[in-house]
Amino acid sequence: MGVKALLSKPLAAYVHRKHQSWIDSPVEAQQTIFKNILNKAQHTRFGRDHGFSGIRSHADFVKAVPVRDYEGLKGYFTQVKQGEKDVLWPGKPLYLAKTSGTTSGTKYIPITRDSISNHIDGARDALLAYVYETGRSQFLDGKLIFLSGSPVLEEVGGIHTGRLSGIANHHVPGYLRTNQLPSYETNCIEDWETKLDQIIEETIDQNMTLISGIPPWVQMYFDKLIRQTGKPIKDIFPNFQLFVYGGVNFEPYRKKLFESVGKQVDSIELFPASEGFFAYQDKQNDSGLLLLLNSGIFYEFIPTEEFFNENPTRLTIGEVEVGVNYALVISSNAGLWGYSIGDTVKFTSVKPYKLIVSGRIKHFISAFGEHVIGEEVEKAMKLTMAKFTNVELIEFTVAPYVSQSHGASYHEWLVEFARAPHNLDAFAKELDEQLQKLNSYYYDLIKGNILKHLKITPLPAGTFREYMKSQGKLGGQNKVPRLSNDRKLADGLLEVSRK
Template sequence: MGVKALLSKPLAAYVHRKNQSWIEQPAEAQQAVFKEIVNKAQQTKFGRDHSFSSIKTHADFVQAVPVRDYEGLSTYFNQVKQGEENVLWPGKPLYLAKTSGTTSGTKYIPISSDSISNHIDGARDALLAYVYETGRSQFLDGKLIFLSGSPVLEEVGGIKTGRLSGIANHHVPGYLRTNQLPSYRTNCIEDWETKLDQIIEETIEEDMTLISGIPPWVQMYFDKLIRQTGKPIKEIFPNFNLFVYGGVNFEPYRKKLFDSIGRHVDSVETFPASEGFFAYQDRQSDQGLLLLLNSGIFYEFIPAEEYFSGNPTRLTIDQVEPGVNYALVISSNAGLWSYSIGDTVKFVSVKPYKLIVSGRIKHFISAFGEHVIGEEVEKAMKLAMQKFQEVELIEFTVAPFVSQSQGASYHEWLIEFAKAPLNPAAFAEELDTQLRRLNSYYNDLISGNILQRLKITALTKGSFQRYMRSQGKLGGQNKVPRLSNDRKLADGLLEASKV
């Protein structure tokens, strides 16, 4: 065992002990964060505009600070981008994380000198939690790859600006830099396909032990390696034993990815975003992710069904219940205030607080009043694939098809199969059956002949890649929306499938 693997074990034990204080006193940890960030931001423009000096309780905060998304806070974000100081947080941000919003266009999320540790320590602690639980640390002695955006940063308003994964690249601990791949030069390549070819050239002969990235882009990496060598990943990288991922639900990709590897490897799920590093999987056997409650972020939770109402309930951590869908709202030492990040979460445990990401609050289909959410279509797909075990997916999305004829509308599932079902009609029927079981409104529309059963459109190989390339979103941290309430994405994919 090498020095890094050896030293990681006492560090993992130390971090585990340190975290127990806030894990065992979650409400107190959140109250401490709340007081600290409100007090520190009193003299900012936002703090003065919202009377932070008078805020003593969460009830005061709810009265003073409405829930807003990026558009709702755009006046303040624009001032930050123009280089103004003391707008949302004291001073200027250390970075602006540039991200492609699905409803806001390009967003610029501030990362302060106070909040950068949340991103870096969260990722570190996810790996150390794995080491603590399993005792397996040998991966730290091999080569580690983080499939990420370019670390090249531009300046906006005098603030360094780039993709979050590129920013994080500048904060990889020195003791891991000698293990890290790809090289800085390769990581700076903007074109994803060119970059991927260079990553393969740099890694194919190396002892890769940890691979991290968003599952569909990792799958692209694996597919190219397999085509180039004719071997499964387990033979190319015999010591690859840990896969770290986040950003999307892994279930639709799990079977194909592990088939590509050729054997089981441990995996660690994380919940990162430009707005913060929120949670990570701390036990291999647990479904949920441990919510980080002492990391500069104060959380509020809105029952999803109330989100679009005029006065939604805003709950604190001690008020949430397991099994309920909540829209996640954060305030943080980055200068985000009652900011709706767009994700919905569901707690699977409250001792400690562990959650799953259940979908996007604005990603749903309700063209006919059914309000089908991402969690439901992904679960329907998972259950159908368990019955049709030959099926392997590359990617899929769901959109409504609205017909002018009575009872002729339906949900269209646009699927790019790696391995198609042997009986496509039976597979579609199983998907529909599972979705009807999961969503009673959808079931009522089918039973009442308002909707036809769902229809599958099998896309040609490479359709999603071609579409994402056409949108300038191929690779890196970009994700395909699982659901749309209109036809824009579906029509773009159908056009891409013709090539």
């Protein structure tokens, strides 16, 4: 065992003991964060505008600070982007994380000197939690790859600006830099396909032990390796031990990815975003992610059915319940206040507080009043594939098809199969029945002949990749929306498939 693997074990034990203090006192930990960030930001422009100096309780905060998304806070973000100081947090941000939005276009999320440790320590502690639980640390002696965006930063308003993954690349601990692949020069390549070819050249003969990235892009890396060598990943990288991922639900990709590997490897799920690093999987046999309650972020939770109400209920950590879908709202030492990140979560445990990411608050289908969410379509697909074990999936998305004729509308599932079902009609029937079980509104619309049963439209190999490429979103941290309430994505995919 090498020095890095050996020294990681006492460090993992130390971090575990340190975390146990806030895990055992979660409400108190959150209250301390709440008071600290309000106190530090009271003299900022936002703090003065919202009377931070007079806020004494969460109830006061709810009255003073409404829930807003990026668009709602855009005036403040614009001032930050223009280089003004003391707008949302004292001074100027250390970085601006550039991320693609929908209605807002490109978003610029501040990362401050106070908040950068949240991003860096969260990822580090996820690996140390794995070492502490399993005792397996040999992966730290091999080569580690993080499939990420370019680390090249530009200046906006005098602030270093780039993709979050690129920013994080500048903060990889020195003791891991000698293990890290690809090279800095390769990581700077903007074109994903060119970059991937170079990554393969640099890694194909290396002792890869940890591979990290968003599952569909990791799968593309594996596919190219297999085509080039004719071998499964386990034979190319015999010491591959740990897969680290986040950003999307892994379940639709799990089967094909592990078949590509050719053996089971351990995995860790992360819950990172430009707005903060929120949670990570700390137990191999527990899919719940440990919510980080002592990392500069104060959390609020809105029951999803109330989210679009004028005055929704805003719960703190001590008030949440297991099994309820909540929209996640944060206030943090990055200068985000009452900020809706757009994700929905569901707690799997409150001792300690663990959750899963259940979807996106704006990613739903309700063209006919069915209120279908991402968690439901992904679970329906998972349950269906469990019955059709020969099927392999690459990617899918769901959109409504609205007909002017009564009873002729339906949900269209656009699916790219690696291995299609022998009987597509039977697969579609099972998928439809699973969704009916998961969503009573959808069931009622089907039984009432308002909607036809869902339709699966198989797409040619490479359609999703070509569509994402056409949108300038190939590779890196970009994700395909699982479902949408309009036809924009679906029609774009169909157009690409016909070329």
